[in-house]
Amino acid sequence: MSFALRIILAFLIIFLIEFYFMRKIVNGIQIFFPKTNPKKIKRIIRIVMAYINIYPLYLVIAWFLSSQTRVDLPDTIWFHYFIVYPFWVGILIIIQSILILLAVDLLRIIFSPFLKKYKNKINSYSRRFTFVLVSFFILYVPGRIIYDYYTVSIRIKEFKVANLHPDLRGLKITFIADIQADRYTDRARLENYIEKVNSTHPDLVLIAGDLITSTPNYINLAAEMVGKIKAKYGIYTCVGDHDHWSYRDDTKRSVREMTTALAKYNIKMVDNNKIDLVIGRSLMRLTFVTNTYVNRLTGNSLDTLLNNKGYDLKILIVHQPGDSLIQKAKFYNYNLFLAGHTHGGQVTFIFPYLQISPTMFETRYMRGDFYFGNMLMIVTRGLGMSLVPFRYNSTPEVTVIILNDKKQIISN
Numbered sequence: 001m002s003f004a005l006r007i008i009l010a011f012l013i014i015f016l017i018e019f020y021f022m023r024k025i026v027n028g029i030q031i032f033f034p035k036t037n038p039k040k041i042k043r044i045i046r047i048v049m050a051y052i053n054i055y056p057l058y059l060v061i062a063w064f065l066s067s068q069t070r071v072d073l074p075d076t077i078w079f080h081y082f083i084v085y086p087f088w089v090g091i092l093i094i095i096q097s098i099l100i101l102l103a104v105d106l107l108r109i110i111f112s113p114f115l116k117k118y119k120n121k122i123n124s125y126s127r128r129f130t131f132v133l134v135s136f137f138i139l140y141v142p143g144r145i146i147y148d149y150y151t152v153s154i155r156i157k158e159f160k161v162a163n164l165h166p167d168l169r170g171l172k173i174t175f176i177a178d179i180q181a182d183r184y185t186d187r188a189r190l191e192n193y194i195e196k197v198n199s200t201h202p203d204l205v206l207i208a209g210d211l212i213t214s215t216p217n218y219i220n221l222a223a224e225m226v227g228k229i230k231a232k233y234g235i236y237t238c239v240g241d242h243d244h245w246s247y248r249d250d251t252k253r254s255v256r257e258m259t260t261a262l263a264k265y266n267i268k269m270v271d272n273n274k275i276d277l278v279i280g281r282s283l284m285r286l287t288f289v290t291n292t293y294v295n296r297l298t299g300n301s302l303d304t305l306l307n308n309k310g311y312d313l314k315i316l317i318v319h320q321p322g323d324s325l326i327q328k329a330k331f332y333n334y335n336l337f338l339a340g341h342t343h344g345g346q347v348t349f350i351f352p353y354l355q356i357s358p359t360m361f362e363t364r365y366m367r368g369d370f371y372f373g374n375m376l377m378i379v380t381r382g383l384g385m386s387l388v389p390f391r392y393n394s395t396p397e398v399t400v401i402i403l404n405d406k407k408q409i410i411s412n
Helices: 003-032 038-052 054-065 077-114 116-150 187-199 216-226 251-263 299-306 323-331
Strands: 153-161 172-176 204-207 235-237 273-279 282-289 313-318 336-339 349-351 354-356 368-372 375-379 397-405
Touching: 003 038, 003 054, 003 077, 003 116, 038 054, 038 077, 054 077, 077 116, 077 349, 116 187, 172 187, 187 216, 187 397, 204 313, 216 251, 235 282, 282 299, 299 323, 313 323, 323 336, 323 368, 323 375
Parallel strands: 153 397, 172 204, 204 235, 282 313, 313 336, 336 375
Antiparallel strands: 172 397, 273 282, 349 354, 368 375
16 A cells, blocks of 8 residues: 555544544534534534644645655644644544444444334433543543653562572562653653662663664663663663664664663663573573564574573563564573563553553553463563653553562562
């Protein structure tokens, strides 16, 4: 499908979504305010819709006028606060409302043959429900976005390993990912996150890549912030998708500059390699596999990197989780598989009994813990954002893994 056709399709989908929403909300307002002129209501809603659609219209015009394959947004506060944010907040309110309203309408269609004599009453209740629901999400969506912007949760996971070496019992590994320094995740937000990391008093810190979002402007800031982390046995990171993209036309330079910047703070970015840590009399193997859109290690090279014996604990650190890599790690008897990339389903919509997120179309490993035999995979929510400039129902996370023997019980 050509780019132009995708643009047309995207605009058609947006139009249909907004048209459906407008019809529903107009009916909802009219039921509560019957004396209000319907034309006036429609006019106000159309003005609001036109305003929030300035952003996608700008992107299309800028793309046609640009000689590049991507559009760089103006780096000004007013543009983001008055153009970018209104679109995304508005579209989230609309989609979040529609997900539930469509389910209600579907139920109405299914049961309508059996409830014909209650048709008028059901329509009245449906319109009232629409108004209340949309009003709730107009308040909840921006409130939740603000909460997820400023809040960082610390999740503690005790991981019990059979016959764990005594010198590894109680070892505290703080695991993070997707810091993604950029115009949205600025110095203040990064400092707050790093303070949370240090508050866990880690023995070892492992990072699943994506220290920046794009452009080389944030490489030094990301390195400086991560350089403030304190860990007894060091700080190590694999390579993430966005670590390749500071220079879109030179991914090797992007990784090289990120690696060099981190090295100034004694932090190692490891690209398809391994590191051995001696902790007391125990030996731990850390294996870093670059599993991104740009580079994926496969075949004999992957097997050679993963095939190692004689270690008291083996940890695989990757950016993207994936089924084939999971099965390889399980085959080679890894204890821990650590990944990021998903942002925990950065935008996750409220729906009964389900977590609905665009991330679901890419992977079923959205966030949390997954067991594969004796191996535990953890997908952490991270901090940063991409595509959408905020999080919704996906609070940033610092994951703390405390190792223990299966026969031991951790005590506070």
